[in-house]
Amino acid sequence: xxxFLIVLCLSWAFLLGACSTDIDLYADYKQVPVIYGLLDANAxxxxxxxTRVFYVQGDAYQVAQNPDSSNYPGKLDVRLxxxxxxxxxxxxxxxxxxxxxxxxxIFYGPSQKLYxxxxxxxxxxKNNQYSYCLKVVLPDRVLTTKADLVGNDKFxxxxxxxxxxxxxxxAVSRQFLFRPAVKGAFYQVTxxxxxxEQREPDGDSVPRTMxxxxxxxxxxxxxxxxxxxxxxxxxxxxDFYANLREFVGDDTTLLDVQRFIGDYxxxxxxxxxxxxxxxYVYNNNTENGFSQGDNEFSLIDxxxxxFSSRMTMRRRVRLxxxxxxxxxxxxxxxxxxxxxx
Numbered sequence: 001x002x003x004f005l006i007v008l009c010l011s012w013a014f015l016l017g018a019c020s021t022d023i024d025l026y027a028d029y030k031q032v033p034v035i036y037g038l039l040d041a042n043a044x045x046x047x048x049x050x051t052r053v054f055y056v057q058g059d060a061y062q063v064a065q066n067p068d069s070s071n072y073p074g075k076l077d078v079r080l081x082x083x084x085x086x087x088x089x090x091x092x093x094x095x096x097x098x099x100x101x102x103x104x105x106i107f108y109g110p111s112q113k114l115y116x117x118x119x120x121x122x123x124x125x126k127n128n129q130y131s132y133c134l135k136v137v138l139p140d141r142v143l144t145t146k147a148d149l150v151g152n153d154k155f156x157x158x159x160x161x162x163x164x165x166x167x168x169x170x171a172v173s174r175q176f177l178f179r180p181a182v183k184g185a186f187y188q189v190t191x192x193x194x195x196x197e198q199r200e201p202d203g204d205s206v207p208r209t210m211x212x213x214x215x216x217x218x219x220x221x222x223x224x225x226x227x228x229x230x231x232x233x234x235x236x237x238x239d240f241y242a243n244l245r246e247f248v249g250d251d252t253t254l255l256d257v258q259r260f261i262g263d264y265x266x267x268x269x270x271x272x273x274x275x276x277x278x279x280y281v282y283n284n285n286t287e288n289g290f291s292q293g294d295n296e297f298s299l300i301d302x303x304x305x306x307f308s309s310r311m312t313m314r315r316r317v318r319l320x321x322x323x324x325x326x327x328x329x330x331x332x333x334x335x336x337x338x339x340x341x
Contacts, residue, residue: 032052032053032303032304033050033052033053033072033138033143033302033303033304033305034050034051034052034303034304034305035048035049035050035134035136035143035145035300035303035304035305035306035307036048036049036305036306036307037049037306037307037308038277038308038309038310039121039132039147039149039150039308039309039310040121040309040310040311040312041121041122041123041124041130041149041150041151041152041309041311042311042312044118045116045117046116046121047114047115047116048078048094048114048115048116048134049112049114049115050072050076050078050115050136051070051071051072052070052071052072053304071113072138072139075096076115076136076137076138077135077136077137078093078094078115078134078135078136078137079091079092079093079094079134079135080092080117080132080133080134080135081132081133081135082121082122082130082132083130083131083132083133084122084128084129084130085128085129089122092117092119093117094115094116094117095115095116095117096115096116097114098112098113098114099112099114122149123153124149124152124182124183125152125153129148129149129182129183130148130149131146131147131148131149132146132149132309133145133146134146134147134307141302143300143301144301145299145300145301145307146307147274147276147307147308147309148183148274148275148309149182149183149274149309150181150182150183150184150272150273150274150309150310150311151181151182151183151184151272151309151310151311151313152181152182154179154182155179155180155181155182155184155311155313156178156179156313156315157176157177157178157179157268157270157315157317158177158178158227158230159175159176159177159178159317160317160318161266161317161318161319161320162174162176162191162235162240162266162268162317162318162319162320162323163237163320163321163323164240164241164319164321164323164326165237165320165321165322165323165326166322166326167321167322168237169236169237169238169241170238173235173236174234174235174236174237175227175232175233175234175235176232176233176235176268177227177230177231177232177233178230178231178233178268178270178313179229179231180219180222180231180272181272181311181313183274183275183309184219184272184273184274184311185218185219185273185274185275185277185278186216186218186219186272186273186277186278187216187217187218187219187222187231187270187271187272187273188213188215188216188271189214189215189216189217189233189268189269189270190211190212190213190214190268190269190270190271191211191212191214191235191240191266191267191268191269192209192210192211192212192266192267192269193209193210193211193240193265193266194207194210194262194265194267195207195208195259195260195261195262195265195335196208196259196260196262196338197257197258197259197260198257198258198260199256199257200256201256205260208247208248210243210244210247210248212239212243214235214239217233218278244333248333250332250333258334258336259333259334260335260337260338261319261324261327261328261335261336261337261338262338262339262340263318263339263340264316264317264318265318265319266316266317266318266319267314267315267316267317268314268315268317269312269314270312270313270314271310271311271312271313272310272311272312272313273308273309273310274308274309274310275308276299276306276307276308276309277306277308277309277310280299280306280308324337
């Protein structure tokens with residue numbers, strides 16, 4: 001589970017077929033390409049990062065600060081070949097862009113060169129399902145790798161609320177239902193709770209959001225918990241209160257603090273990831289980052305990295321049952337219900 005969380009939560013440049021497990025990372029770095037790409041059918045822009053592995057004597061971190069150590073010079077010929085039901089539909093040529101806001105770290109920054117397209121990707125339906133082949137023309141070879149597109153308009157929540165009523169603490173886990181994404185191989189589930197906080201009687205109310213990871217689950221995990229054709233997320237109300245206690249504390253000393261709850265204060269976020277990404281995370285120890293050590297598993301034939309797809313679904317929901325009255329009754333947290341959203 002930790003590996004899933006690391007890959008989905010890191011900067012996409014680090015996230016972002018045949019399998020190759022016999023790559024010499026200590027060869028001439030110009031000959032070892034590295035590709036990371038996660039396609040999202042709902043995104044306005046899709047990016048692919050293309051670099052190369054290098055090996056040096058001495059301090060590799062100092063060398064990594066130099067973009068020339070990792071970048072291919074100039075602009076490569078990079079294309080996405082779109083397939084619908086395995087029939088080739090079109091080719092999309094990717095352009096280059098330089099981002100300037102990468103945080104300092106072991107890789108060069110603050111600028112990085114990325115390949116991108118703003119062309120809308122296909123939308124999976126019952127009868128039409130899309131996949132994409134990434135084609136990269138390098139100075140000494142042509143690399144190709146293929147991934148199924150994840151998700152469609154049926155990837156949506158079924159439940160309309162979360163129930164953290166105190167009466168269910170320690171009882172059977174509550175259920176939240178959603179419809180799965182086409183080609184989704186695993187799912188990362190996050191809940192959040194947003195409220196307004198006023199720390200002075202005449203001061204401004206500031207929104208605050210508490211988020212916590214419910215878990216990361218494979219498609220097989222959910223097959224054991226289904227309600228009709230919907231997947232079931234199991235959650236415990238006590239986790240909500242434990243996270244809230246850590247987030248706001250027991251503010252009995254802050255006599256002037258007030259917190260306000262609206263009509264839809266909770267949000268459910270579900271990220272569906274493709275099979276290529278699932279395989280890559282399960283077969284590599286990514287906890288130390290992609291620059292450290294020799295990862296044994298790659299999904300780029302003749303290179304290194306992963307090319308896959310994901311889709312994110314967010315839905316604001318109510319707090320059901322006695323959740324809101326229970327929060328208001330906990331006077332040390334000083335919640336009030338104002339509704340009106």
